[in-house]
Amino acid sequence: MILGLFAAVAVLAPLLMLRPRALWRCLGAELVAVLVFGALAAFARMLRVEFDVYLAMVAAGAIVLAIVVAFVAFADEVRWSANRAALLALMVYMLMVPLMLRTPPDGDEPFYLLMTESLVRDGDLDLANQFADLSRTASGRTDLVPQIGDRVDGARVRSHLESFFSILMVPGYALAGLAGALLTIALFGALLARSTVRLFEDEGIADATTRALFPLFAFGPPIVFYAARIWPEVPAAFLFVEAVRGLRQRRAARWLPAMVALVALKERFVLLVLSLLLASFSWRRRIAWAISIALLVLLFGRHRIAELIPASASAYPLGLFGLALDGAAGIAFQAPLYLFGLIALARWRSMPEGFRLGMAGAALYVLALVPRSEWHGGWSPALRYIVFLMPFLALGCAALYERIAPAPLAMIAAWTIGLVIHGAAFPYRLFHIANGENAMGEMLSAAYRADVSRLFPSFIRPNAAALVASVALVVALIVFRTGRFVRPAVVAAAIVVAGIVAMKPGNRIEFEDAHVVHKGGELFPTEYQVARFVFHGGWIVKAGDSMSFLAKRGPAHLRYVSDGGATIRIGNRAFVLPPTRPNTYAVVPVEVDAEGCVELRGLAGTVNLDWMHHD
Amino acid sequence: MLSDLIAVAAVLATCVWVARGTRWAAAIECSLPLLVVATFAIADERTRLLAYGVIAAAAFAGAALVASERFELMIAGVALLRWIPLRDVEPFREVVVVLGAVALFAAIRNRTPLALIATLVVAAVTPIHPGKAALIPFVVAALCVGAPALGRAIAAGVLLAAAPFVRWSLVPILIAVAFAMLVPFLGKLRPLAYAAALSLFAMWPWSGVIARALPAVMRFEPPTGEVRTVGWALGGGESLALVIPKARHVVVNASAANALALPPGTPLGTIEASGCSREVRVGDVADFGFTRREHFFAARSPLPRVTRADLRGLGATSWLHGAGAIGVACGGRELTLLRFRGTHPSAKLQIESVELPAR
Numbered sequence: 001m002i003l004g005l006f007a008a009v010a011v012l013a014p015l016l017m018l019r020p021r022a023l024w025r026c027l028g029a030e031l032v033a034v035l036v037f038g039a040l041a042a043f044a045r046m047l048r049v050e051f052d053v054y055l056a057m058v059a060a061g062a063i064v065l066a067i068v069v070a071f072v073a074f075a076d077e078v079r080w081s082a083n084r085a086a087l088l089a090l091m092v093y094m095l096m097v098p099l100m101l102r103t104p105p106d107g108d109e110p111f112y113l114l115m116t117e118s119l120v121r122d123g124d125l126d127l128a129n130q131f132a133d134l135s136r137t138a139s140g141r142t143d144l145v146p147q148i149g150d151r152v153d154g155a156r157v158r159s160h161l162e163s164f165f166s167i168l169m170v171p172g173y174a175l176a177g178l179a180g181a182l183l184t185i186a187l188f189g190a191l192l193a194r195s196t197v198r199l200f201e202d203e204g205i206a207d208a209t210t211r212a213l214f215p216l217f218a219f220g221p222p223i224v225f226y227a228a229r230i231w232p233e234v235p236a237a238f239l240f241v242e243a244v245r246g247l248r249q250r251r252a253a254r255w256l257p258a259m260v261a262l263v264a265l266k267e268r269f270v271l272l273v274l275s276l277l278l279a280s281f282s283w284r285r286r287i288a289w290a291i292s293i294a295l296l297v298l299l300f301g302r303h304r305i306a307e308l309i310p311a312s313a314s315a316y317p318l319g320l321f322g323l324a325l326d327g328a329a330g331i332a333f334q335a336p337l338y339l340f341g342l343i344a345l346a347r348w349r350s351m352p353e354g355f356r357l358g359m360a361g362a363a364l365y366v367l368a369l370v371p372r373s374e375w376h377g378g379w380s381p382a383l384r385y386i387v388f389l390m391p392f393l394a395l396g397c398a399a400l401y402e403r404i405a406p407a408p409l410a411m412i413a414a415w416t417i418g419l420v421i422h423g424a425a426f427p428y429r430l431f432h433i434a435n436g437e438n439a440m441g442e443m444l445s446a447a448y449r450a451d452v453s454r455l456f457p458s459f460i461r462p463n464a465a466a467l468v469a470s471v472a473l474v475v476a477l478i479v480f481r482t483g484r485f486v487r488p489a490v491v492a493a494a495i496v497v498a499g500i501v502a503m504k505p506g507n508r509i510e511f512e513d514a515h516v517v518h519k520g521g522e523l524f525p526t527e528y529q530v531a532r533f534v535f536h537g538g539w540i541v542k543a544g545d546s547m548s549f550l551a552k553r554g555p556a557h558l559r560y561v562s563d564g565g566a567t568i569r570i571g572n573r574a575f576v577l578p579p580t581r582p583n584t585y586a587v588v589p590v591e592v593d594a595e596g597c598v599e600l601r602g603l604a605g606t607v608n609l610d611w612m613h614h615d
Numbered sequence: 616m617l618s619d620l621i622a623v624a625a626v627l628a629t630c631v632w633v634a635r636g637t638r639w640a641a642a643i644e645c646s647l648p649l650l651v652v653a654t655f656a657i658a659d660e661r662t663r664l665l666a667y668g669v670i671a672a673a674a675f676a677g678a679a680l681v682a683s684e685r686f687e688l689m690i691a692g693v694a695l696l697r698w699i700p701l702r703d704v705e706p707f708r709e710v711v712v713v714l715g716a717v718a719l720f721a722a723i724r725n726r727t728p729l730a731l732i733a734t735l736v737v738a739a740v741t742p743i744h745p746g747k748a749a750l751i752p753f754v755v756a757a758l759c760v761g762a763p764a765l766g767r768a769i770a771a772g773v774l775l776a777a778a779p780f781v782r783w784s785l786v787p788i789l790i791a792v793a794f795a796m797l798v799p800f801l802g803k804l805r806p807l808a809y810a811a812a813l814s815l816f817a818m819w820p821w822s823g824v825i826a827r828a829l830p831a832v833m834r835f836e837p838p839t840g841e842v843r844t845v846g847w848a849l850g851g852g853e854s855l856a857l858v859i860p861k862a863r864h865v866v867v868n869a870s871a872a873n874a875l876a877l878p879p880g881t882p883l884g885t886i887e888a889s890g891c892s893r894e895v896r897v898g899d900v901a902d903f904g905f906t907r908r909e910h911f912f913a914a915r916s917p918l919p920r921v922t923r924a925d926l927r928g929l930g931a932t933s934w935l936h937g938a939g940a941i942g943v944a945c946g947g948r949e950l951t952l953l954r955f956r957g958t959h960p961s962a963k964l965q966i967e968s969v970e971l972p973a974r
Contacts, residue, residue, distance in 0.1 A: 028806045035814070447658055
C-alpha cells in the first residue's frame with residue numbers, strides 16, 4: 001500500500017503543481033532517480049552490502065518526492081496557490097500516515113484515540129470499559145492503564161486530556177477507524193499549510209519565497225510528523241494562524257471561533273489567547289477579555305495560576321536555550337529551518353506585523369513553558385509544545401529569506417531531508433527518553449565506544465557543549481547578516497575536528513550513556529518511566545555486574561546512591577561506597593589508574609551510579 | 616586510504632568550483648560534509664564506499680547539469696574513475712589517457728552532459744596494458760572529428776553488431792566507442808543515459824569492475840547454503856576426492872589458473888559425483904585474475920555464467936575473481952563424494968569452495 005500511495009503522490013503531485021514543460025522535466029528527473037535507485041539496489045546486492053531495505057526504500061521515496069518539491073520551489077512554470085499547496089500537503093501527509101503506523105501510536109496518542117472510541121461506541125467519555133477491554137482499541141495498545149492525572153471515580157475513568165480533540169476525530173474514526181482518525185489530522189495539516197500560505201500572502205511575502213520555504217515548513221519536522229500522528233498540535237497551529245489572521249483582518253468571525261477552539265483543544269493555549277487579545281485591542285477591551293477568559297479557565301479548567309510561578313530562575317535559560325539548541329529536543333537539531341525564525345526575533349522591528357503579533361501572542365505561553373521540567377515535550381516527537389509557533393517562525397524566516405546566503409539554506413535542506421527520512425522510517429525514534437543524549441549521538445557513541453554524545457548540546461542534562469552553543473547562538477542572533485561564512489566546507493572541517501575530539505575520553509562519564517558497555521546491571525529509571533525527566537538517570541550495578549568506558553587517568557569524583565553501601569572496582573583499585581540516605585545522592589573521590597578503556601565492576605552491594613567526573 | 620579520501624574531496628571541490636555562481640553551488644558543496652559524515656557514521660567498509668560513490672555521483676551530476684563549462688569536470692571525473700587508489704596510478708600512461716579524454720571531449724563539439732558522459736565512459740574502459748591501448752581515446756576523437764554524422768552512426772552500428780562476436784575484453788571498448796559516436800543522436804534518450812551514467816558513476820569505488828566486468832551484476836547469485844572452502848588447484852591428470860554430507864545437489868565454485876589465453880569452451884576438468892560426470896569449461900569458470908587491469912586486455916576468457924561476485928581491490932584496480940558457480944546434481948541421486956579431475960595440460964582447475972544446500 002505504501003508503494004502504491006508513493007507512486008500516486010509521485011505522479012499526481014507534479015500534475016497538480018507544475019505546468020507542462022516543468023512537469024515533463026520533473027517526471028524525467030523522477031524517472032532517473034527511480035532507475036538509479038534500482039541500479040544501486042542491484043549493485044548493493046552484488047557487493048553484499050547489508051542495509052535496512054525499509055530505510056533504503058523510505059530514503060529513495062523521500063528523495064524522489066524531494067525532487068518534486070524542489071521543482072515546486074524553484075521551477076519557473078508552477079501552478080501555485082494556497083489551495084494547491086494544501087492539496088499537495090494532504091497528499092504527502094496521507095503518505096506519511098501508513099509510515100507512522102509502522103509502530104503503534106505512543107505517548108498521549110492512544111489515550112486520545114481511546115476517548116474517540118468511547119464517544120463513537122458508547123457516546124460518553126467514561127473510559128472504564130475501554131480500559132477493561134483493550135483488545136478492541138484500534139491503536140493495538142493492550143498495555144494501557146489510566147494515566148497520572150486521570151479522574152478515577154469508582155468504576156468511572158475520565159481522562160485528564162481535553163476531549164475536544166477526540167471529538168474532532170469522531171467522524172473520521174466512525175468512517176475508517178484509526179486511518180480515518182489519522183486522516184482527520186492530515187486534513188488539519190493541509191488546512192494549516194493553506195492558512196500558512198495565506199498568512200505569507202497577507203504579510204506581503206513574495207510567491208517565490210513562499211514556494212522556496214513551503215516544502216521545508218510543510219514537509220519538514222515537526223509539522224510533517226505531527227500531521228500524521230494523533231496529537232492536537234497541528235490543529236492548534238492551524239487555529240492559531242487563523243486567530244492571528246482574523247485579528248489582523250479584524251474579522252471576529254475568523255478569530256473568535258479559532259480562539260475558542262484553541263482553548264477547547266488544550267487549556268494551556270489560553271495563554272496564547274490572552275496574549276493575543278492583550279496585544280490586539282484597546283486597553284479597556286483587552287482587560288475585559290483577559291479577565292473573562294482567565295475566570296472561565298480558572299473556574300472550569302484544570303490548571304492553576306500557581307503553575308505559572310517557576311521553581312527556580314535558572315530554569316528559564318535552560319528551557320529557553322533548550323528549545324533552541326538541545327540535541328534531542330531543540331530547534332537547531334530537530335527543525336533547523338526555524339533557527340532563522342529565532343534570528344528574525346532579534347530583528348523585531350523589521351519583521352512583518354503578523355510575525356510580531358504571532359510571537360507576541362506566544363510570549364506568555366513560552367514564558368510559562370520554559371521553566372517547566374517538561375519544556376522538551378516529554379514522551380512525544382520533538383518540539384511538541386511549540387509546534388503551533390512554527391508557521392510564525394517560518395514567516396520570520398521568509399522575511400529574512402532574501403538576505404540568507406544559499407549555503408546555510410542548502411545545509412538546512414539536506415539536514416531536514418535526513419530528519420524526515422529518519423523519522424518516517426523509524427517513527428518510534430521520534431520519541432526519545434529524556435536522558436541527555438540524542439539518536440545520532442547514541443548511534444555514534446555505540447559504534448565508536450566513545451562519548452560522542454557530549455559534543456551535542458544538552459539542556460536536559462546540561463553539558464559544556466550546551467554552554468558553547470548558547471554563546472554561539474547569542475552571538476549569531478546579534479551578528480547574523482547573511483550566514484555566508486557558514487559554508488558546508490567549514491562544517492565538514494568542523495565535523496572532522498569534532499570527530500577527532502570525540503574519540504578522546506570526556507571529563508564526565510554518565511554511566512547510563514550509550515558509549516558505556518554494560519555487562520549486567522540495569523537502567524535507572526526504567527526506560528518508559530512516566531515523567532522520566534524528573535529523575536537523575538543512572539545505572540544500577542550489583543555485585544558481579546560491570547561496565548567499561550573511556551576514561552582519563554587520575555583523580556575523579558563519583559556520584560551515586562546506595563541504601564546499603566557498595567564496593568566497586570575501577571581499573572585495579574577498589575573503592576568502598578558508604579551507604580546514603582534513600583534517594584539522596586553522595587559524591588565520593590575515586591582514582592582512575594590508567595587512561596583509556598577502564599572497567600568498573602561491582603564487588604559487593606547494590607549501587608545506582610550517576611556519573612564520574614574527572615578532576 | 617586517507618590520500619584517496621582527500622582525492623575524492625578534491626574532486627567534489629572541483630564540482631563546487633565549476634558550479635560556482637549558480638544557485639546550486641551550495642547544495643553541491645553539501646557533498647563535503649556528507650562525505651565526512653559517511654566516513655564517521657558508516658562502519659561497514661563496502662557500505663561506506665557505496666555511500667561515497669552515491670555522494671560523489673550526486674555532486675558530479677549536479678555540477679554537470681548546472682555548469683556552463685564542463686572541462687574541469689571531465690578531468691575530475693577521469694581522475695575519480697582512474698586514479699583511485701592513488702598508490703597504483705601509473706602516471707605516464709594515465710596522463711596519456713587524460714590527454715586522450717581531453718581530445719575526445721573537444722572532438723564531440725557540443726559539450727553537453729551527454730558528451731561528458733561519453734568521454735568518461737571511453738576513458739573508464741580504456742586499458743593501459745598494453746601501453747598503446749591508452750591511445751584509444753585519441754582514435755575515437757579522430758573518428759569523431761573526421762567522420763561525417765552518417766559515417767559515425769554507421770561505424771557505431773558496426774561496432775555494436777561486432778560486440779557479441781569478439782572476445783570479452785574488447786566488448787566494453789566497442790560499446791563505449793559506439794556510445795561516443797552516437798552522442799548527437801541520443802538527445803531523446805537523455806533520462807536513460809543520465810540514469811545509467813549516474814548509477815555507474817556511483818560505483819567509482821569499484822570502477823575497475825564496472826569497466827571490465829559489468830555483466831557480473833546480472834550474473835550474480837548469492838550463495839544459499841553452507842559454504843565449505845576447498846582451495847585446491849588441479850593440473851592436467853591430477854584429481855581430488857571430497858567427501859560431503861549427503862545432498863541431492865551442490866554448487867562448486869571453481870576458477871582457472873594460467874588460462875588467460877584459453878578461448879571459451881576449452882575443457883579444464885571434470886566433476887564426478889555418484890556416477891555422473893560434468894565437464895568444466897572456460898565459460899563456466901574463468902581465469903581467476905583475468906579482470907585485473909594488467910591482464911584484462913590480453914585475456915580471452917569470458918565472464919563466468921554464474922558468479923558469486925568475489926570483488927577484490929579498490930577503484931580502478933578493483934577486479935572480479937574469475938570463479939564461476941557450477942551446479943552439480945545426478946538425477947536426484949544423493950551425492951556423498953565429489954571427485955574433481957584436471958584435464959588441461961597447462962591450465963589448472965582451482966576448486967575454491969563447495970556450497971551445500973541450506974538445511
